Amino acid sequence: MAGIFLINGPIGIAGFLAAARSVPERRLTHQHRFDPFGIVLSSVGLFALVFTVRSGEHYHWGPVAGPVIPAFFVLTVV
Known part of the structure; x- marks a missing residue:
């Protein structure tokens, strides 16, 4: 089964x-x-996006997530 990955080398x-x-x-x-400001800004934006998607899915986008998930989504957009 691992042999399928050997095609990636020659390609x-x-x-x-x-x-x-x-x-x-x-x-x-x-x-x-x-x-450095651009790197920090893009890192914060990517973190907020991943945190929003992962935590929102984990809490089923319900009231347990409270205002944190929408706040991180707004941070992602900003």
Whole structure:
């Protein structure tokens, strides 16, 4: 049964070689900066989304979840 996963190796290597041959090299025209605020913001948004979906499903979207689930959903949208 595990043999089915062996097909991923040759396909991955072929894809890597095809990309290395066909994707042109790109020169950077300006210096890129690290954006810590964007990383924190996207991490909070993803956490809120996953927490909302997992906890809402766990509590059957009922009154046990209280205002926490809708609050995290609003945080996800924001």
